[in-house]
Amino acid sequence: MPLKQLLCLMSLAASATCRCYAPNPAFPVPSWPNGASTLKAAFKDLEKQYDLAIKDPKFENTSFSIEVTSKTGTLWGYHHTASNLNPARPGDKDVSTDSLYRIASITKTFTTLAVLYQHAAGNLSLDDPVTHYISELSSPNYILPWKDITLRSLASQLSGIPREFAQSDIWNSIPDPTSIGLPPATGEGLPSCDEYNYYKPCNRSDLLDQLKTAKPVFAPNQKSTYSNLNFEILGLVLENVSGKNYSTLIHDQIFSPLNMTASSLTPPNDESHAVLPLMPEGEPNYWDVDEGVQNPTGGIYTSSADMGKYLRYILTHYNTLATGVNWFHPVSRGTGPHSFYGMPWEIFSTPDLLPHSDRPVTFVTKSGGLPGYYSHIYLLEEYGLGISIFVGGNGDVFDDVHTPVTTDLIVAAEAAVWEDIDAIYTGTYIPTKEHSHLNTTLTLSTSPAKGLHLEQFISNGTDVLSTDLFSDSTASEWHAQLLPTLLFANETSQQGEIYRVLPVLSNLPPASKRPVWEDDCVTDVDTVTYAGKAVNEVVFWHGEEGGGLVVELPAWNVSLQRVVDEGRGMVVQGVKVDL
Template identity: 55%
Template sequence: MLHNALLIGLSTLSFTSAKCFDPSPAFPVPLWEHGSKDLKPAFDRIVTKLQTLAAKEKYDTSSFSIEVTSNTDTLWTHFHTAREHNATRPGDTHVDGESVYRIASITKTFTTLGILYQHAAGNLSLDYPVSAYIADFADSDSSGRIPWKDITLRIMASQLSGIPREMGQADLINELPDPTQVGLPPVGREGLPECYEYDHHSRPCTKTELLDNLKKKAPLFAPNQRSTYSNLNFELLGLVLENVTGLDYSEYMHQSIFSPLNMTSTSLHKPSSDAHAVLPVGQFFWDVDEGIHSPTGAIYSSSSDMSKYLRYILTHYNALATGVNWMMPASWSEGMNSFYGMPWEIFRTDKILGKGNKRPVTFVTKAGGVPDYFSRITLMPEYGLGLTIFIGGANSLLNEIQEIVTVELIRAAEIIIWRDIEATYTGTYTSTNPTLNSSLTLSSSASTGLVLKTFISNATDVFTTLLAEYAGVGHNDDAPWRAQFTPTLLYKNETAQQGEIWRLLVVPERTKEDEESVWAEFCNTDVDPASYAALPINEFVFWRGEGVVEAPAWRVRMKKVADGDGRGGEGGGQEDGDDVLGVDQQPQRTLSWLKRSLQPFSPWRL
């Protein structure tokens, strides 16, 4: 029949050419309530592991500050003070949320945010070349070998410029007492810079020294060809900000970001007092003036201030400038799971949720390091969570703390979220029009998501008609599939944030053949494949306050008449979650849900 042929054609277009397993996001962004006890068991486990870690002798001289924040509130903090301090300059000997660290390359996110503000204000364009804003690069005959007219601000912020990494640091001639002992030839210092690392950090480099040095350098790659880390990108973006605003970089950061966000402990200048300074034994970098390198890594800050910053990002990241979502990948890095954003370092993994659940989780991070100071901020936008780790001391602490906190936190959050999904969404719904024989049943689990189990429309079993053809397989055929909902994070009533809009996707289940197939993971996302009378057939609207689900293309509203069976779908929500994630039982409660706010904001190895 033509009807079936059309459906099969749609199926072939959407599903035969690619399989899209485990759509993400699988739930709306949760609002973790201040003072909530739901995550406390996870935080208790984290504390126990951190105390064991910090007790190691090799960390006697290390201090750290850790905070987890939601979109609205700091949820948890943990601080550790080094057991050994400098005898003559101990600094802060009781680390807390106001203790200040050098945060190194996290500074790059502030520089990029400043660029986005100026782009939104119309004072510059992300897609104009840097030569439009730095006069020294405007004349191609005198600007050196790097093609500055082909390097846009967006490319620079995304680590895609192809320019070298450094100008005044990371030169082994400054780090090795005798380079010849490692096989390097003896060389002189003629023609080398005479500032910053080349001058024992006693004098910062100037703008003139930076630009003159860059004119001598050759590119690593052509612009936009391949990503590679470069501090020079952000030193130049800092100059762009100064040229566009007429303000010193430090003053611009204070006026546009630090002050509006009430980041009272954050500065580009060394604090006047050591009272809150974290000063590891033997450190020297606390006092170093980074000069022209400041936009790439000079900020001083506290974990309390950084939580304020992360809350701002979590609620504004997609509304900073028209057409810009600065946490989306701009290019891939090495391997399968690592990407560069603007200027984020993005990690995406399907290993964290545990056995039986391969839904990917995205971590949007930025790390930084200068001698004796190591840091990372991590945004988990699907979960509405942000993590700050500041360390004064041993570098090896950073990855160990990151692993402990993120794994425990995400696994615990998953259980809480899916218990709420089960309590809020699952069950049987029937038409509010008694003359219609229409109903549906929803179930949920962490491994399957929110799933449509049955759907009767006008006395017709949609699973055996439209959905079976749409999937290209029979409901109980050898090619298993499920009908899973994914939230759009939009509302029918955006002002009141009511009427959550979800899309129903036909999702293939992984088979043994899929695990062995090279191309099985190839996926082209398509959440709007077909409509009926100009309305999307897979749009469903949840009016949670009324217990109603609306299917616009099916011209039906259905009201919840019964909860689910308490098992949360196949395998059960609570039982499945605890078995898969391996974390303790936690008290049941209903989360509030929060869509990402789109309200604009009123005005050594970094």
């Protein structure tokens, strides 16, 4: 029976045809400090694009900062200073990596990280109802079903509670509601803080009082919908379990350990690199607005330099923050077919970015906005990259700012990755000295469309790719692609990269020409075994036996060494052999 058909039978959830395309991840996470030079041309191109973009008059009142980081350091940045600044309060006149912005709702990720820390320490549980930590919510005076709302629900935007309690009410902004068809309203029962009282900060009592009359948008855990209230409540939980106010807790748990020395929850003074956009007449500058009890949802001030430290930490710790939690995993669907909610991430996965592959690129993001400030962070687990964009001024420029660095750069990174993979892995492999009696060879090829794949595999004289083990009678064009598991045979020394071979269809028909279920595919990597060993397991050993690359095939009980053509000879493990 062909391996691919066997895969289908072994996975009851698979479609009848079991057609899978472009598996992900396709390569190990790149180490950009060792190959960052491959992105220099892309960065120069980005600079040209931004140099041209800022000539548009809409950038005259707008400053912005963009930075790209890898797991180990900043790779590139671009900073623009508005040509029009407020003469009475200009703020930073030369925007740089140290310039400070309000990042608004990106603060939610800091709140969630603090909750994860408290969960890992045993001070709270993500799956406890919020009533365990805020006793007032157990009162029958509250309409919302708090006993069914967990901390995980809140952090994942799955609580079903309303979005706001003291903002975004047009009663504050429209002098005559009847002009748009609304009836007159007295405002009785509305809060007396934030937008209802000249931006007086709301406190804990204000929040809890307003929650008494709040009604659900959805039942708990039914569907994610954006809510700032979720994180204001989590802020109260953090204060209760830690005994510290929110600002002190975030400083002690996150800012200080990560050396984010410029970050705070109170407004830095104007001379401390403050980005102060020139606001339209009559609009407040939100730099000085105290968020009060709403700080956990949007109160942080930071620089792109500090944000780079934060993104590097997340890129290297997202799967180790708390037992059983991968911080990059989605928890529910958004409204769009490619959009998902995380905890509290906004996740976008698109198959339309890469020019030679339908493999989706996934952006784990968080956005934020206050009047005059617009921010976005992007984490790309597969590429080991983090991007931050902070804008102070005209929000209409955001598309011009974020599109090049999140599209052109990723396409360039993809090309650079395959150049490296080709140089490291592509070639013919023959048996090592202990297996030299075997008539066995393996040839690996690389392309952006097919990834790293088996071009040929002869095992002791048998063409394995033409046997029932790998052949697929249901498709004429398929290839045996190597999928990195990101694990090592020796985890201690991080040696022995483990891959799995998967049969993959080579050509994905256009969406308009394929049946609805054509691209239904569940992940099923651990499939057929032989004598207890995975038939599709491949282990790469770098630098073994004289410095060459060795491939181990455990189920086939053979190790193969890479050979490299040099003129009329071959180099095998560093020793030239004449042909």
